[in-house]
Amino acid sequence: MRNGRLKKEEIKSLRKGLEEVRKRQDGKKTKNRGMIRVYILIAIIVAVLAVSGYLSITAKVISVTQTDKFAKCLSSSGLVLFGSEDCQYCDNLKSSLNSSASYLNYVDCSAEKAKCADIKEYPTWGYGGQNLLGEFSLQELSIITKCVL
DSSP: OBTTBOOHHHHHHHHHHHHHHHHHHHHHHHHHHHHHHHHHHHHHHHHHHHHHHHHHHHHHHHHHHHHHHHHHHHHHTTOEEEEOTTOHHHHHHHHHHGGGGGGSEEEETTTOGGGGTTOOSSSEEEETTEEEESOOOHHHHHHHHTOOO
């Protein structure tokens, strides 16, 4: 430096140094932007998984509650299912109701023969003083008993 002035080489060197500093800062900004994008993406994925998990759990709780209400309504309507150990329909019906099947009025005729004196085939549904023979879907049971499915 002469008389307070910079030489051309010194100016070029300073400019070069400034350009390098700017490049490094730009590189850091790019890296930071990239990391911010990654964090945002992770947050979105976590939020989506949390919401889908919540909805899944809520749907199961609602369906179990509705199934419980339906099975309880079938029982309170006076509907009775007469079956036996080898009644495949009875097993399938209980499976479709899951834990709600415990609310059904079910008589196992292989164990309670006295209650099944009038029952000739399985499944038989006792309802309104009549015996209804055969397999009924949950929708058909809903219509017969007027229980909401």
